[in-house]
Amino acid sequence: MTNNRTSKDSWDKESRVINKLPPLSTSVFLDVVESFQFKHVAWGSEGHLHSAELAVYLNCPVISLNSDLFLVNSDSPMPYCFIPLDSIFWEVKRLNVQCERCETLRKTCSVLSCKRFCLSNSPLKCLNPKLFPLLPLLLGNDYTKIVHVPRIDGVPRPQYPPEWSERLCEVDTRVNWLSQFNNDDLTKPLRAILSEVGKEQLVEMGNRMMKYVFVYIIDSLEPGQEMAQFLNLSPRLYRPRTRQWNMRDIYTDAFKSVLHCFCSCGNEEVSENVEPSGNSVNAGTVVDIMYKWPVSLVNKFRRSECATYALDALYVRGGVVLKVVCEDIDLPQSVNKVSEELRAMQYNVLLGLEDRLELIEAKCYGLIDHSVTEHTLLNGEFQPMRVSCRPYRLDQTEQSLEEFMSEHFGQTQLTDPFDRQLYWTISFWFRNSQIACNQCEKVSDSPVVLAFSAFAYVSKFTRINNRQISELIDHFQMICESAISCEEFRISLVHQLTELQLVAYELSLLRELVSGIMQSGKELRQTSETEKYSVWRMFGSCRLIYWLTICLEQIPSSDRIQYLTTKMIPELIGRRWNRTTQSTVQQAVIAFASLLKAIQTKDEQHSSSSPLLLCS
Template sequence: MGIHGLMSYVGEHREFFVDLQLRDTSIVIDGNNLYHRLYFDSNLDMRHGGDYDSFADVACKFFETLTLCNIRPYVVLDGGCDASDKKLATIKERARERILSAYCLSCGGGGGSLLPLLIREVFKQILTSLRVPFVQSFSEADRDIVSLANHLNCPVLTLDSDFCIFDLKAGYCPLNYFQWRSLASCKDSQDCYIPARRFSLERFCGHFSNMNKTLLPLFAVMNGNDHINLPAIEMFFSKVRLPVGSSRQKCRKHVRIQGLLNWLSHFADPAEAIENVLKYVNKHEKEETRQLLCAFMEEYEPSSVSLKDFFQNGVYESEEAKKLELPPWILTALAKGLIAPFVSDALILKRTILHVQVENMQRPSANAISLPIRQIIYGLLLGGSQRLVSTSSGKAPTRVFHEFDRIQRALKKSFVQAAALSGHFCSDQYSLNTLSEVPLADRLILLLETLGVTASILEPVPCHLWLPLAVTCYWTQYSEPKAKLQHMKALLLGVVVGELDKAIHSPDPKCPPIEIDKIVYEQFLKWKKDTSQKEAMELDAAHIFCQWQCCLQMGLYLNQLLCSPLLEPDLTRLYNGTLVHRLYRELKSSSSPENLLSASPKMYQLYSNMIHTVKDIAPPDFFQKKKKPKSRRKKNNQTTDQGLDKRESAMLETLPSCSINNRFEALMVEN
């Protein structure tokens, strides 16, 4: 949620906060808020599709700092939209804002902030690797967070203004005052603490004539939050004269906040305040307004979900989820974050919101490439049922889902037909209720057939890279504009650099890293570091790489829905946008990156195997440069281009056996 203008208003009043030296405590963290703030506050790349490795470094340092201070985190993530879909208008507005931000970033402007597409999945992988306990709520997490924090009697860490309204026993610590990068030591011991501030509900209410704190939910509803906008309340504001007092507030929103709080402070409880609000409302709207105010105020009550039971026993019971009668295995997987909110939105609402990236806005959305994968997901979610989807004009055909995606720079809704599973996939065993019981081999075949590959083709590559490699094969066939050889090489080189990173920083005890791998890895990092964020983007290249991430995202979601027949790749090392874009530019002008990699035999062999796997699947002309008709004057240039084509083909045919006798010679490439 979020109350319009409240966070900036309280931020101007130092007296509403208490200084803390945070240590030796549990803390409940708003997960969505945290990964937003960690990414945006760390000056990480937003133009090239995300530097997930750099984000992982920041996130790991954050949780390491908590450990140093003996702070025990519990992370709660938002789930999908609730069944009422009451926030749809707000969700659509935020989607429009993301489209505008993406456009600004694509033009080289600094007016946008946009998270990379896979950041949520990356964040969950980081939590899992660090063994930080986390849960994914069934819908919005705010009320679950309040219940858990009050049970643990510990503060909440977020930057959501709604937590100024909730009655929290141990208070709320805003993220912008949580100085985790400025670790301090106690004077009388060697113990560490994090300087922080706690918002004090008592001080806040005391500032307004000791206002009854039970009036705050009514204030939130009347002032307006992310899903509340009552025309009758605007009528109230147009008629009432609010006692602003000696306010020096310049912001119009702040004047309204202060005036409304002063006005509410004159009443003993919400019931008395509501009756006085209704005096300013038209007679025929009074009863409806009363009911809506009371219903919306309930949003600020703690939830009935016991996250204590989840963290102790893995049991997540939600009344909202029970009413929908979803399969138990789906509910468990959602709570554990093994299935994305995208899937629950599709399952419950028959509606999904597709996220935009920094792509070429003149072309169709990058999400278009993954439509066939989404249609398989939708088909599995229907599970053989023929439920109808209602529309404004009556009833749409069966098996229809709604998708919101961009067309140019506008947000548009489209109707998508779910795929009908064919062949032996049509049997009753693919019912959603029993999908988790389908034999692993059958689930794997369905996943690989959707991506257009077979297990035998992927065998030369380590199994933890099967999913991204299968996705790459799919992408080479359907990208538009068509991906070129250099795009594919840049992506696969990026994957290999991630494998180098793992070999060096998380080595297998049986296979310690060799010195040459470290030298090669450092040289690749120099390419990344030398890339300027101010360089003009090649929009079609960015669009093609965005399509690859879209394919990977939906490949991941399908794999999750099928209960992971393939290992989930380590996303923190799989794609580095800044590096991939730089490698693409280098590959267009020279073979330096490949020459450099040839100094590491093991990694060069991995790269070669992946290249040949994609080559076996790619369209026949994928590895050939298209020859344009040229005049006789350019005959010499044409001959040169044909020579380059022949050398490229020869290199591809002999990749595994390329000369690597002088390994260190390759390290002399110029950055």
């Protein structure tokens, strides 16, 4: 919307606008990807590591810019192949010969030149590859902070290139320090690292470090196979059933040996599985965030029907950085504040699941003092905000999904899923939006609500009546071009529309999350295409909703409903007045009137402050 401005518009506040894609853009992109039948998956945790697992199983290269992929080790006898994205030459070359696929399709075979990662040309060439999984302990990553090893300071280069940053010099120093342990005895570097840990924390820290190491060691037989089956892929070449070596066993034995040595010096005993006495979960098995989750919930994440920001907040130290969207950064309240309760509800539902599985302590590293950390924009800068969380166990036997939504977001006589979603979105947004509450006393008085809901029904019913999306876009564009231009860009309206998108999006995510847990043990149900598309199609043209709101503001509040039903909705649907158009107008007007009645009833009952029971 912000890019489609007319010459009459004044953008004196442009510097105050964070110009990013809207929150639902990812959903639209995924819908397009699915329409072209591209195979895709949303990773549950660190996507690059799952990519490596899949690449090892399928015996194909993985292409990325993520430096963690340099460190991955595999037990597979087939080589793990990593191609750095910046090594690809984006110039298409035609081959004189054809590959099997191009020959079958009778097409010319074209390729892009690239270079695979080669250890001999790498800064890591001085290291034995078996030591690679230890680098995250020394350099730090999403899972762990840097381990303090004083003796590292004594192994710097005599002189660093002037263009190297301080961080790059530090990395090089630590790599050089680790290279002194290039023999096959892993106990020596582990002994040097663990010697800095106090004896009262030795076993716990040792198990935690072992878990971090296991993240970078790929089991070539199981994880990739599971993901390949989900994507309906199979390896092209014969895969041996045996491993070359078992890196996990090698590291487990090394950790055991070092911990036994340290603890025996202090007359302490270490259990055979190197686990703290109070924890019955094996450290190696909890590397996967989705460990013991119901299949229905795992598939929700893999199909992108649930958001991964909840996983970052709960399962990663340091919390989650919320996406930057269009908002007015001069306002004291971030745009993400409006949907904070919805995100807290998702955290609470996931915590309830982990509580039932007795895995909170083993998995939820982002939970500190019953809170998670969200990094959000305040005054133009990212700042950490603490969000209180409490486990909420879903009643999987007595409660339905619709009962759950009605309990927490309000009862309504509306029966259509689209109507209920729209009603809950508007009600929740108005109650939590600082701008909306300051401008209007009641939901039904808000020009943004009226314009948004009218457009949502126009978009819904014109699509149901088989009007092409491209035709609708052209029609909406024409209305925008003929709209009255205002003297100043209204960033407050953009801010409110972004808030509405966030609420609609996260309401849908919460619904899918709850559905994935409640379906456990029941017949799996996938979200229908109509349900999936309905949310983002409510916002098919935010630019048009922007202009409709401005037009409504110029109409007396007592005349706005009549103006919407008699003029605005018919004009939005189109001027070709035939039987189909007339039917569409009637459907949209009736649905809009029903929604408005439900909203006005809520206003009259003064129930805008209904409690959200999941929030602390």
